[in-house]
Amino acid sequence: MTDGGAGPAGPAATDSPVSGHTVMIQGTTSDAGKTTVVAGLCRLLHRRGVDVAPFKPQNMALNAAVTDDGGEIGRSQALQARACGLAPHTDMNPVLLKPESDRGAQVIVNGRAIGHRDAVGYQRYKAVAREAALGAHARLAARHALVLAEGAGSPAEINLREGDIANMGFAEAVDCPVILVADIDRGGVFAQIVGTLALLSESERARVCGFIINRFRGDSALLQPGLDWLERRTGKPVFGVLPWVRGLLLDAEDSIAPGDGGGAGGTGFHVVVPALPRISNHNDLDPLRLEPGVSVTFVGPGQPPPPADLIVLPGSKSVRADLAWLREQGWAEVISRHLRYGGHVLGLCGGYQMLGRRIADPGGVEGPAGSLRGLGWLDVDTVLAPDKQLRQVAGDLVGNPQARWRGYEIHNGVTAGPGCARPLLRVEPDGRAEGAVSADGQVMGSYVHGLLDEPDARRALLAAMGWRARGRAVSYDSRREADLDRLAETCGRHLDLARLRPWLGLSPDG
Template identity: 55%
Template sequence: MARALMIQGTGSNVGKSMLVAGLCRAARLRGLSVAPFKPQNMSNNAAVTADGGEIGRAQALQAMACGLAAHSDMNPVLLKPETETGAQVVVQGKRLTSTRARDYAALKPTLMGAVLDSFRRLGARHDLVIIEGAGSPAETNLRRGDIANMGFAEAAGVPVILCGDIDRGGVIAQIVGTQAVMPPVDADLIKGFIINKFRGDPRLFDEGYAAIGRMTGWRGYGVLPWFAEAWRLPAEDALDIAETPRRAGFHIVCLRLSRIANFDDLDPLSQEPGVRVTMLPPGQPIPADADLVILPGTKSTRGDLAFLRAQGWDIDLIAHHRRGGRVLGICGGYQMLGQNVADPAGIEGPPGETPGLGLLDIRTVMGGDKQTTLAHARHAALDLPFAGYEIHIGQSDGPDCARPFAQVNGRPEGAISADGRVAGSYLHGMFADDSFRRAWLAALGAQPSDHAYSAGVEATLDALAAHVEAHLDVEGLLSLAA
């Protein structure tokens, strides 16, 4: 078995995912065969794996940091929220069921076997596994049956480093308070702490850093300053997508749906110098100067159709189209553009049918097996190849499918309206393909650049590893791995 180290946090969004990615790349540059692992993740931003499953997008980025193809063993339990109180449960890459939050507690202990199986398979293939926790181990109400934090660490026998976020304030209380509420058996698994997201001169925190060590008895492994280039990496949260400054250029507006999913489609576009990307929050009208409106993926197509209408965006979209604007729907957004969406089996919620936006002459029926496949496609109008992936439930068909968006393995995919200004596709990830992105933007009248997106991500991961090496005791952390 490989050696392993687990990074847990004092809360959500303290920077665990980025820290693990940096440590993974640093270990790889030291010549180690390293793999990422997250026992349980909750995210609607998923990646399709080489083995035909799906995992959290953050673990796919961490796999890239390791120089590996994403694999379903890297995130064996993925929870994809469908409503305020329910989520789809994906186990080892495949949909298991949908459950309400209050019922998941009963299901959770049965998943530990799958979690440990995936962890052991990874460990058998690599020198080192770096594990990311979820939320915080201080949530003691979730400790019974836990598979995400201390429950996993105890079952797998791995040492833990606790990461606190000084940017949000109160980091001393975050770390000391976490120890105070934990049972001793869990506190004993924690071997040290890291301070993350420091802005300014780290020496100003010397006294606080020493105080944490005195009060907890844990060793400090460093203070990691704010990593300013993080915006260049694929965002795990839609709120983290870098919005471009208000400037002249081609204006793309993406609707921030309530169950937005797989929004990493926006990352390559947001880094184009000649493109302005606006992630439109609820309650704001679609700007009149928008050149293109994107309806992104969603985990609940019918639910987000209702959400979209509640914002008045349906009326705005009709006006935008009438003015000559363009619309692109991706995955769930594609389904919304049609005449209706039917879910007779209640896969995404109560059974029923919801009228669509009517901008494409297609109809969608939820059902069948979930598609999670990597795809090599060719854009129909541009006759250009590009790589992408599909991750959806449901099939769409209708007259506008006679004008496909692309060809995938010789079959038509997607649809385009008769006037050519509304398009829909189930394909995610297409804009990460530099040649396709440039040609597609140029065809829309934008001014694309020579920016190489994937190469930029790789360079940023190298910079992140150097940042981690410069400020943390990486040698000590790696020697701690058991």
């Protein structure tokens, strides 16, 4: 007996994908590795000359990027676009939900914030979001031969099936095959797959064309009896078993786990980051892990902060709420003591706002209207405005024209005050001053995401905070490109492309 049979026959093979062909990668759970699998396949196919583009109809993430067409999408879709050799575009992630609390989120549609919805309110809004997702997919499919779509969470969430646009609801609407990814590192991988199939409708089960098992450690020969059983049980192929790939430095989709660390094993220059409840764009700190002797530690609630050379206050989707959390957790005292002993502090986006004297939200942009006293280490004030500032920017550090940087701004705040007379950055082409530096040089703030990506700017900033350079400077972009290539090579070695090609619309030797 099988769960739904072998499904429909695969699409006819051609010399190249039929224009607009779509395949969807769904997962048995959140964090099954869908984003990474899509990125790896995108780069693998791009290297083989396939005109492929990524797509995620609905994403829930606090790590976002600004696109070339001036909108906002999930940062993981920007990474997948890079894997395809494409500039990120709002059509690649038409619906983005940015959680602001446990019950509500800011809703981004076609790259622009349209307001806030609680869970019930968003369920009512889904019909509008569905049309936006289908329209974006149609435009993307018209421009590219193959679209690799990524699901969100699991397709077997019974309570979310009505009006679904993130998984099977989208796949059924565009009539595309689905590949199911399961994470074996969590344990119970066969139960994940069979259980997911059991909770799908008959037409949805038939749409699943096969499976990819992800994050396997060990001798794959020991897994073979289970794979044989799974194929007999379901009548569907296992397209491959991807190993755990260590050391990938790629943009994460979701918030970082509290206490996660990196760098040089706790030696050398210590960077400590409070893991805010609504932390956003923590990827800004990934480039620090490339520097020899630099360690990065995220500190969660109730955890004592370790000794630090640099404390970084990261971005936040709910700045006033996260500032209140910082005070509750004792970080105001930690930072004060840290500065008394000669340490340094860097605030990025929301963290920059927290370092000022006051944050005002008269229109209730991020919650109830009101204002909150800031930490007061920078002589600036911030007013939150409804119009979000979205722009790609580039320039150099003030006083150091060789320290080049490139990044983007994505914020509702307007920050001003005497502290801005000591800017951190110069923005091209007009020489606009950006950010602020305290009179003693110990505290710095900026709205620029990606400020640390370029090695010259990163090393100059670290040097100003007491770090002594070691070894060769490494470009974060170069490392990311190398890791995408490594991921593609892993997919090429461990996936059965002969079985996958018909579902991708490729010829047998494509």
